[in-house]
Amino acid sequence: MxxxxxxxxxxxxxxxxxxxxxxxxxxxxxxxxxxxxxxxxxxxxxxxxxxxxxxxxxxxxxxxxxxxxxxxxxxxxxxxxxxxxxxxxxxxxxxxxxxxxxxxxxxxxxxxxxxxxxxxxxxxxxxxxxxxxxxxxxxxxxxxxxxxxxxxxxxxxxxxxxxxxxxxxxxxxxxxxxxxxxxxxxxxxxxxxxxxxxxxxxxxQTNPASIPTTIYDAYVDACWKNFKTNTLTMNCPTFGKYTGTVNASNEFVFTQAKKANVTVQKPGPGKAYDIFGCVGTLNAPNNTPLGEIAAILGASLNRTTLSNSANDTQPNCDVAGFYKVQNGVTNEYANIVxxxxxxxxxxxxxxxxxxxxxxxxxxxxxxxxxxxxxxxx
CATH class of the missing domain: 2.60.110.10 (Thaumatin)
Structure with missing residues (x-):
């Protein structure tokens, strides 16, 4: 055709x-x-x-x-x-x-x-x-x-x-x-x-940087601290429900019964590029549980919908709550677009x-x- x-x-x-x-x-x-x-x-x-x-x-x-x-x-x-x-x-x-x-x-x-x-x-x-x-x-x-x-x-x-x-x-x-x-x-x-x-x-990445590489640090710190005692539930579209907490090494570890754990490193300090670009610590390999979890986590950080004070379930698809400034930051470029x-x-x-x-x-x-x-x- x-x-x-x-x-x-x-x-x-x-x-x-x-x-x-x-x-x-x-x-x-x-x-x-x-x-x-x-x-x-x-x-x-x-x-x-x-x-x-x-x-x-x-x-x-x-x-x-x-x-x-x-x-x-x-x-x-x-x-x-x-x-x-x-x-x-x-x-x-x-x-x-x-x-x-x-x-x-x-x-x-x-x-x-x-x-x-x-x-x-x-x-x-x-x-x-x-x-x-x-x-x-x-x-x-x-x-x-x-x-x-x-x-x-x-x-x-x-x-x-x-x-x-x-x-x-x-x-x-x-x-x-x-x-x-x-x-x-x-x-x-x-x-x-x-x-x-x-x-x-x-x-x-520009020299000098237009946006500080540390712009997300306070929000990430607050979220990671929150999930040391609270739980993040990830509803992955293909691989089902995972639950995650942050361990003593500041790694976000997600678990599902009879499945291998999925670990995401902390995107910080100074790693705003990882969040905006969804790379590095938030790299999402296709067709894997890590890929789906990293994608959802990356979206929640860009949209600043990830909780910094309580249990949470992601993805959060309430558009009205997207891009609310949290700890001094949100992805304002995406917000205006x-x-x-x-x-x-x-x-x-x-x-x-x-x-x-x-x-x-x-x-x-x-x-x-x-x-x-x-x-x-």
């Missing part, structure tokens, strides 16, 4: 100034040795995959929306991405030495001081296995401009839609209004124009934990993949 891609530019930027490329792996890395490849569209509007070659001039592979906005037959791709760059090509998009057949794709850097710090670009992520497509409009790393998607197939699903009263500026203004240190997430070009809002996990988005969106990696509006689209037998670069006003 042919999957048609339609790109609509409603951004207010001329379509001749919106550059895009679609790239990804040509087969499943779990079962094969895939190549990094890009989508090439022939004169009849039919797409195929071509393998990247190391050192090639990738600038020639970009299209503009005015010359190509619709094509047929999006190929099967894993770790696929549409990259849209406004007003200019990114300074960095190269094929370099990597893990896949000695090839890797170097995408535009976006943190302060890097080559594309002043380049405005957005991405849409997807994996297309032919009979099913998974897609999302992630803004885990940064927010630059609104982009939404709609996939039509056995069902129809959409993602990345702002609220009717929200705009691109709403997010920049909301972060700015928070004051220090969160206002430092706003990145501007030399002319003072808004370029992006940096994701929290990258902000704690969700205040402005109507549909599900990834603002941190485990943002799909107990989501009533899943940020990840999953549609079987897809026929249309519609991408809209939304109005900035």
């Amino acid at each position: 042919s999957l048609q891609v339609n790109i609509t530019n409603s951004s207010g930027i001329s379509s001749s100034d919106v550059h895009w490329i679609c790239f990804g792996l040509d087969s499943d890395p779990a079962t094969s040795s895939p190549y990094w490849s890009y989508v090439d569209v022939d004169a009849k509007g039919n797409a195929s995959l071509k393998k990247f070659t190391k050192g090639q001039d990738c600038s020639k592979l970009f299209n503009t929306v005015d010359t190509l906005s619709t094509f047929n037959g999006l190929p099967a791709m894993w770790s696929g991405q549409f990259l849209f760059s406004f007003k200019k090509l990114p300074n960095v998009f190269n094929v370099v030495t990597g893990a896949q057949h000695d090839l890797g794709v170097q995408t535009p850097p976006f943190t302060p001081g890097t080559a594309d710090a002043d380049t405005l670009f957005v991405v849409v992520e997807f994996t297309n296995i032919g009979t099913e497509i998974f897609a999302d409009c992630t803004i885990v790393d940064y927010f630059s401009a609104p982009v939404s998607i709609e996939v039509v197939g056995k069902t129809t699903a959409s993602n990345g839609i702002l609220k009717a009263t929200s705009t691109r500026d709403s997010i920049f203004d909301g972060i700015t209004a928070l004051g220090s240190p969160w206002s430092s997430l706003v990145m501007k070009d030399k002319a003072g124009n808004n370029i992006r809002v940096l994701g929290s996990q990258h902000a704690v 969700h205040q402005n988005y109507k549909s599900g969106i990834y603002a941190f990696p485990f943002d799909d934990v107990c989501s009533n509006n899943n940020p990840l689209i999953d549609v079987q037998n897809p026929t249309k993949f519609n991408i809209t670069l939304s109005d900035w006003s």
